Amino acid sequence: MxxxxxxxxxxxxxxxxxxxxxxxxxxxxxxxxFVAILIIFPLAWTLYLSLTDSSGSVRAESDFIGFANYLExxxxxxxxxxxxxxxxxxxxxxxAVQMVLGMCIALLLWRPFKGEKWVRVAILLPLVAxxxxxxxxxxLIFDPNIGFANQALAWFGIPAQPWLSGQSTALPTVIFIDxxxxxxxxxxxxLAGLTSLSEEPDEAARIDGASAWQRxxxxxxxxxxxxxxxxxxxxxxxxxxxxxxxYATKGRGGGSFHEVETLNxxxxxxxxxxxxxxxxxxxxxxxxxxxxxxxxxLTRRRKDVQS
Amino acid sequence: xxxxxxxxxxPGTKNVARPSAQPRRRKPLKSRAYKVFRVVALIVIVxxxxxxxxxxxxxxxxxxxxxxxxxxxxxxxxxxxxxxxVLGRNNYLSFVFNSFWVAFASTALSLIIGVxxxxxxxxxxxxxxxxxxxxxxIIPGVSLLxxxxxxxxxLSMVGGYSVLILSHMFVALPLIVYIxxxxxxxxxxxxxEAARVDGLTHIGAFLRVTLPLSIxxxxxxxxxxxxxSWNNFMFALVLSGADTKTLPVAIFNFVAYAxxxxxxxxxxxxxxTIPIMVIALFxxxxxxxxxxxxxxxx
Numbered sequence: 001m002x003x004x005x006x007x008x009x010x011x012x013x014x015x016x017x018x019x020x021x022x023x024x025x026x027x028x029x030x031x032x033x034f035v036a037i038l039i040i041f042p043l044a045w046t047l048y049l050s051l052t053d054s055s056g057s058v059r060a061e062s063d064f065i066g067f068a069n070y071l072e073x074x075x076x077x078x079x080x081x082x083x084x085x086x087x088x089x090x091x092x093x094x095x096a097v098q099m100v101l102g103m104c105i106a107l108l109l110w111r112p113f114k115g116e117k118w119v120r121v122a123i124l125l126p127l128v129a130x131x132x133x134x135x136x137x138x139x140l141i142f143d144p145n146i147g148f149a150n151q152a153l154a155w156f157g158i159p160a161q162p163w164l165s166g167q168s169t170a171l172p173t174v175i176f177i178d179x180x181x182x183x184x185x186x187x188x189x190x191l192a193g194l195t196s197l198s199e200e201p202d203e204a205a206r207i208d209g210a211s212a213w214q215r216x217x218x219x220x221x222x223x224x225x226x227x228x229x230x231x232x233x234x235x236x237x238x239x240x241x242x243x244x245x246x247y248a249t250k251g252r253g254g255g256s257f258h259e260v261e262t263l264n265x266x267x268x269x270x271x272x273x274x275x276x277x278x279x280x281x282x283x284x285x286x287x288x289x290x291x292x293x294x295x296x297x298l299t300r301r302r303k304d305v306q307s
Numbered sequence: 308x309x310x311x312x313x314x315x316x317x318p319g320t321k322n323v324a325r326p327s328a329q330p331r332r333r334k335p336l337k338s339r340a341y342k343v344f345r346v347v348a349l350i351v352i353v354x355x356x357x358x359x360x361x362x363x364x365x366x367x368x369x370x371x372x373x374x375x376x377x378x379x380x381x382x383x384x385x386x387x388x389x390x391x392x393v394l395g396r397n398n399y400l401s402f403v404f405n406s407f408w409v410a411f412a413s414t415a416l417s418l419i420i421g422v423x424x425x426x427x428x429x430x431x432x433x434x435x436x437x438x439x440x441x442x443x444x445i446i447p448g449v450s451l452l453x454x455x456x457x458x459x460x461x462l463s464m465v466g467g468y469s470v471l472i473l474s475h476m477f478v479a480l481p482l483i484v485y486i487x488x489x490x491x492x493x494x495x496x497x498x499x500e501a502a503r504v505d506g507l508t509h510i511g512a513f514l515r516v517t518l519p520l521s522i523x524x525x526x527x528x529x530x531x532x533x534x535x536s537w538n539n540f541m542f543a544l545v546l547s548g549a550d551t552k553t554l555p556v557a558i559f560n561f562v563a564y565a566x567x568x569x570x571x572x573x574x575x576x577x578x579x580t581i582p583i584m585v586i587a588l589f590x591x592x593x594x595x596x597x598x599x600x601x602x603x604x605x
Contacts, residue, residue, distance in 0.1 A: 020508045020509045020510055023510055027423035028428060030420035030423070030424065031423075031424035032440075035440050038451070039442070039443050039446065039477065041454070042453075045454040045457075049453065049454075059457075105352055108345060108348055108349060108352070120595075122356050125360060125584055128584060128587040130537070130540075130576075131540065132540050132558050133555070133576035133577075136558060136572050136576045137363040137576055138359065140362075140366055140374075140573060141359060145375075146374060180356070184356070185598065188595055188599060237444060237445050241447050241448070244538075244540040248559060251562075264449060267447070267449045268452075268541075271452065281453065285450075291445055
């Protein structure tokens with residue numbers, strides 16, 4: 001009987017129609033729900049924790065103390081502000097060198113040459129290497145007694161350096177390691193930008209007698225500006241949040257003198273070494289605001305460039 | 308809170324994961340001096356990026372006595388002793404399995420929920436929703452760890468695979484959505500429309516036409532998601548148990564106590580890096596197209 005199968009068929013059809021009509025949200029919903037549960041909710045919780053004196057055990061009772069944590073953190077010149085300074089120094093220095101070096105290497109690789117493929121592979125390897133392993137590798141190379149770095153310095157008659165174990169040399173050394181690992185990322189992004197450039201402006205300037213430097217400065221760089229800013233944006237997001245490398249090379253609290261303690265390391269330590277969740281959440285909220293502010297400034301620049 | 312709009316993260320519609328031979332510039336290089344300079348510079352670059360990795364490999368093949376001997380920097384008798392110790396000790400192979408399983412499962416689950424989401428967000432221009440997913444990229448991971456730890460320890464899930472897989476999805480999902488959105492943005496609508504004319508439903512057209520055509524983008528996104536999950540350290544540091552430790556945590560624990568067994572540490576580091584480098588060698592073009600997704604204007 002068709003009567004029996006008909007309702008079933010229409011039910012399927014109705015379901016299918018419904019799914020098709022609502023596919024926009026049906027498709028997006030699982031990911032959105034995942035994000036809401038695992039990201040939005042923890043973020044809201046962090047905001048709440050930052051207003052409490054939660055500490056000790058995660059299950060312990062805590063009191064709502066308003067903005068007391070914020071006052072404490074913002075007036076903390078021992079750990080918080082130096083950590084802010086180091087975060088910016090680390091990010092700024094690493095980023096500046098990576099951009100300049102990245103641009104130079106990208107320009108070198110721009111025109112085709114023999115063996116190009118191998119050079120590109122060589123550049124890709126640091127980028128995919130596990131940061132913790134990279135940290136350990138450099139720990140050996142920079143070891144003051146047995147490391148290759150001091151051995152190489154000795155060839156040139158330069159006295160041995162403490163590198164990672166020195167109070168003032170640790171931060172520059174981790175900046176160097178970050179540069180080694182992440183310059184390739186900048187190279188890859190800039191190279192993609194260079195290869196998609198149109199040739200005409202460069203050609204025209206060449207015919208007009210512009211020098212190589214002039215063409216680079218007044219033609220290539222302005223045309224590349226949107227790509228350059230994307231590279232800066234992506235790199236600064238990751239550099240601000242660097243954790244693996246710093247924790248692998250210097251351990252808890254960024255070393256015994258907090259030499260490489262950035263905001264991320266500081267917040268992690270507050271939570272998981274001192275179990276001071278309230279204070280840690282406060283640092284994290286402030287850190288998050290700093291990241292947002294940095295992104296906002298960069299996107300504004302990008303819009304200016306584009307218009 | 309529209310600070311990082313998806314539009315600015317991925318402007319234009321650059322082709323992703325279609326590593327095609329782009330028209331290259333073909334200017335003759337000018338002077339001989341420049342040619343020589345260029346070759347020298349390229350050699351310096353390659354050496355600078357590869358030498359430290361080579362150093363790690365060499366040290367992993369030396370005995371600890373040789374590592375301490377400056378005279379045996381390059382010439383020494385290689386030994387596989389370190390690898391035997393590392394792989395024999397503490398079920399190191401089970402950490403390899405943990406890393407692999409967590410990276411694989413989190414990538415697969417992220418694909419299942421991420422691919423349709425990326426499609427929908429691209430086709431219906433759901434910029435605000437995309438922004439929420441991409442926000443995951445800029446949130447410091449530590450701020451998620453405390454609430455996660457609280458919730459998951461109440462559910463007695465801390466130390467299990469499921470919580471590690473969930474936390475690594477936080478790394479994989481935004482990456483997949485981000486890469487595939489720019490992939491779908493650049494994919495012409497005509498093919499789907501043709502499928503609709505032939506009688507397929509919207510969902511049918513997505514499943515039978517769009518999805519098979521986006522295999523390249525899906526491959527790109529999965530490779531990168533796998534690599535980033537494999538390399539991830541912070542989540543497993545807090546959320547893994549003795550049995551579910553991933554490789555980066557296992558390496559880190561190597562130096563937590565007493566004096567460092569450098570040979571063993573380097574062997575362990577090589578073991579974690581080698582698989583990822585082999586993947587990178589074979590999928591180089593995909594990795595590059597994924598990393599540059601949306602970074603350039605088409």
